[in-house]
Every structure is written in structure tokens, then in C-alpha cells.
Amino acid sequence: MRKKNIYFLLLLLVVLITGLVLSLDFRPRARLFPMIVILSCGVLVLIELLRTWRSAPHPEGEENAEAEQEKRRRFFITTGWLVGFALTIWFFGLAAGMPLFILAYLKTHGESWLWTIVLPVAMFVLVYFGFGILLETPLYEGWLFLQYQ
DSSP, X not given: OHHHHHXXXXXXXXXXXXXXXXXXXXXXXXXXXXXXXXXXXXXXXXXXXXXXXXXXXXXXXXXXXXXXXXXXXHHHHHHHHHHHHHHHHHHHOHHHHHHHXXXXXXXXXXXXXXXXXXXXXXXXXXXXXXXXXXXXXOOOXXXXXXXXX
16 A cells, blocks of 8 residues: 555656646746645645655554555545535635635534634635735636626
8 A cells, every 4th residue: 555655646746747847838927826836735745755655564454454444434535525625616616615615614623613714714815805806816706606697
């Protein structure tokens, strides 16, 4: 399993490097956001690659089977959240969907109401005013709101 993780992380690193090289052809203002995201993800992939490389191989046995089942369960839960995030953005748009998703995620994971309200509001301000107003970036409005135009 450790070998598969290393191969996957190396493949992900190659994809990120390819994206970085391709984004160098963009205009300076247009390449800023992809480069920030790609470099941030690249740092996280490198950290995980080093952690995986240094970790000792796990002994085979019954405990490993339970751990694999737990990993599989967590994978499906995470995949469900990612699909939910994509559907929320598609249906409500970027400015409304991100805060709604963050609100749902934080509340289902037992976070206090203070953070459950503050973080979605901060995300709305960042996305709508930061990108939509200040950077004049057209934001996806969502299927729900595009139906009434």
C-alpha cells in the first residue's frame, strides 16, 4: 500500500508541475491564481510524499484489514463531501455555494455556532468582494439563479 501511495503522490506532483508550466503562458494577472493554488498543493504533496517515504511498512494481519476498511469508509465519506461541494457550487453558484457548504460541513462536524457563522461569512466576503468586486472576476452564478435571468 505504501508503494501505491508513493506512486500516486509522484503522479500528482507531475500533474501539478505540468499545470505550473502551462500556466506560465498565461498573462501575468491571469496566471497569479493558478500559480498560487498549484504551488500550495505542490508543497502539501511534497510534505505528504516525505511522510509516506519515511513511514515504516505496516505489518500484515487482522489489524491491517480493519485499518483498510476504516480507510475505505473515510474515502467514501470524503468523496461524498466533495461531490456535495461540486453540486452545491453548480446549483447555487460560487459566491452562495461555498458559504452554504462550509456551514453544512462545520455544523455536521460539531463545530460551535460562532465558527459555523463566522467562517461562511468570511468566505462569502473573500469570494464575492475579493474576487467578484475587487478583481472584477466573473463568478459562476449557479443553475438556480441562471434559470431566472
